Amino acid sequence: MGELRADWRLRLRREDAHGPVCGAGVLVDQCTALTCAHVVGRPDAVLWVEFAENSTLAPVRARVLPDGWLPERGDGEDIAVLRLESPRPQARPAPLDPRVWGGMEVYATGYADGFDEGMSLWGRIGGASGEPGQRGAPTNAGGGRAGVSGAAPRTPPPAAPPARGGGAAASPRAAAPAASSDVAGQVLALVNQERRTAGCAPLTQNDRLRDAAQAHSDDMAGRDFFDHVNPDGADPGRRITAAGYRWSTYGENIAKGQQTARSVMTSWMNSPGHRANILNCAFKNLGVGVHQGDGGPYWTQDFGTRM
Helix, strand or coil: CHCCCCCCCEEEECCCCCCCCCEEEEEEEEEEECCCCCHHCCCCCEEEEEEEEHHHCCEEEEEEEEEEEEEECCCCEEEEEEECCCCCCCCCCCCCCCCECCEEEEEEEEEEEEEEEEEEEEEECCCCCCCCCCCCCCCCCCCCCCCCCCEECCCCCCCCCCCCCCCCCCCEEECCCCCCHHHHHHHHHHHHHHHHHHHCCCCCCCCHHHHHHHHHHHHHHHHHHCCCCCCHHHHHHHHHHHHHCEEEEEEEEEEEECCCCCHHHHHHHHHHHHHHHCCCCCHHHHHHHHHHECCCCCEEEEEEEEC
């Protein structure tokens, strides 16, 4: 009967971990939950998140993300995006499709004792279309400033990927030397240090993921872009597959401008989406690519689990 457990069903409490139940929510990744704005009450509120169907997972405090407040209005919006103060990598999130596009309607339901009919929430995605969905991290591609782009988590694709352009083209600039194994090793060591703290197994270095990551860092530098999808339309899944890694799930983090392994890891760990990739217990392998040329360094982490 254990398979019937749904860790993603959340019970929300006020005051403390044993305070009064105020509503329900949905776990979307190990650091993020969704609920209704009217349940939270105000954007500076602090709630306690309890895993309604799995008492082995400790409750955790949560706050509304800076851009996660869509109060109830006449058009139906009534959403609050909550950031857990510490991740729960052992919890299984709701099975959501990571692909998003402009105008898409989002609908989710949750459950809590005292709310016999549960709760539901919905909203409409604004802005430009994009695939895969990029959650919880700002894009910053300006000048010589250090930045991080949205983390790209992904579950298994449809049987046939969309036909969108070719693979990565040859860079018009001379490629910088590949990242030294020492720098990649430093990043891997720091990743595994964070994973041990969170209770996840360590990742092992994978040559094919390393090749995919290095090629993407070189490509971003060579063609002067900063994104998970290259100018030819190849997303991380296509690039990782082209490098020869047969994946069942993958994730990618990118960054630009940080000068050391420790500084780029600090940037990623301070961003919910990137942190979720680093602390995703489902991942088994990692490849790191760094381009040290003009405007960089350009950093790429490609995470994966083999089929």
